[in-house]
Amino acid sequence: MKFMRVARLDDTDEHVYENAARVGEPAVPGSFVFTFSDRDPTLFEGKEKQAFRHGFLGTRSFGWATVVVVDDIEEGEYKSVIESLAHHFVSEYGAPSMEAALPVARQEAEYAAGLCEHEVNTLLAVERAADEDGIHEAFKTVQPRADWEGEGQPVRVWDFFRDE
Incomplete structure (x- = not known):
């Protein structure tokens, strides 16, 4: 089965999120964080706004990531994702029990897996x-451009230049 894993293009996530997800951990869209909140997302600012606008939620660290990569996941790890989400629903969102939280966690994991119909x-x-x-929510694939040929060098998406 395919599932999302946290990816990083650089260290930006460490600066834009209060808690950055760890590279390689399974991830879900995480919209439930905002759906379960009593706060109006249109009023978010700073790091919270960044997480709302562009974040995927890691299922181990419960930190945020800007991009994820489609990867294969073993059945045991997939079940672990569901259990981790259910524990999180109980500890952070007041779900009354693991039994009550598991169907909601399973639904979130199935939704994430359904978004992975890519290579x-x-x-x-x-x-x-x-x-x-x-x-x-709108999900997009990030495609490398044909002119990003590295010619034996690492491909750079952008360069830094000094201000004159």
Whole structure:
């Protein structure tokens, strides 16, 4: 089965999120964090706003990541993701029991797996917005451009230049 794993292109996540997810850990979209909140996402600022707008949630650290990669996952690890999410629902969101939390956790994991109908190693990004109708998500694949040929060197997506 395919599932999302946290990926990093650089160390930006360490700076833009209060808690950055760890590279390689399984991830889910994590919109439940904002759905379960009593706060209006349109009023978020700073790191919280960044997590809302562009974050995937790691299922071990419960930190945020800007991109994930489609990867294969073993059945045992997939079950571990569901259990980890269920524990999180009980400890952080007041689910009354693991038995009550497991179906919701399973639904979140199934949703994440359903977004992975791409080739392994495909990068995914998310854009989230909120309005009076609720939270809306759009998922995008990040494709390398044909002109990103590295010619024996690492491919650089951007370069840094000094201001004159």
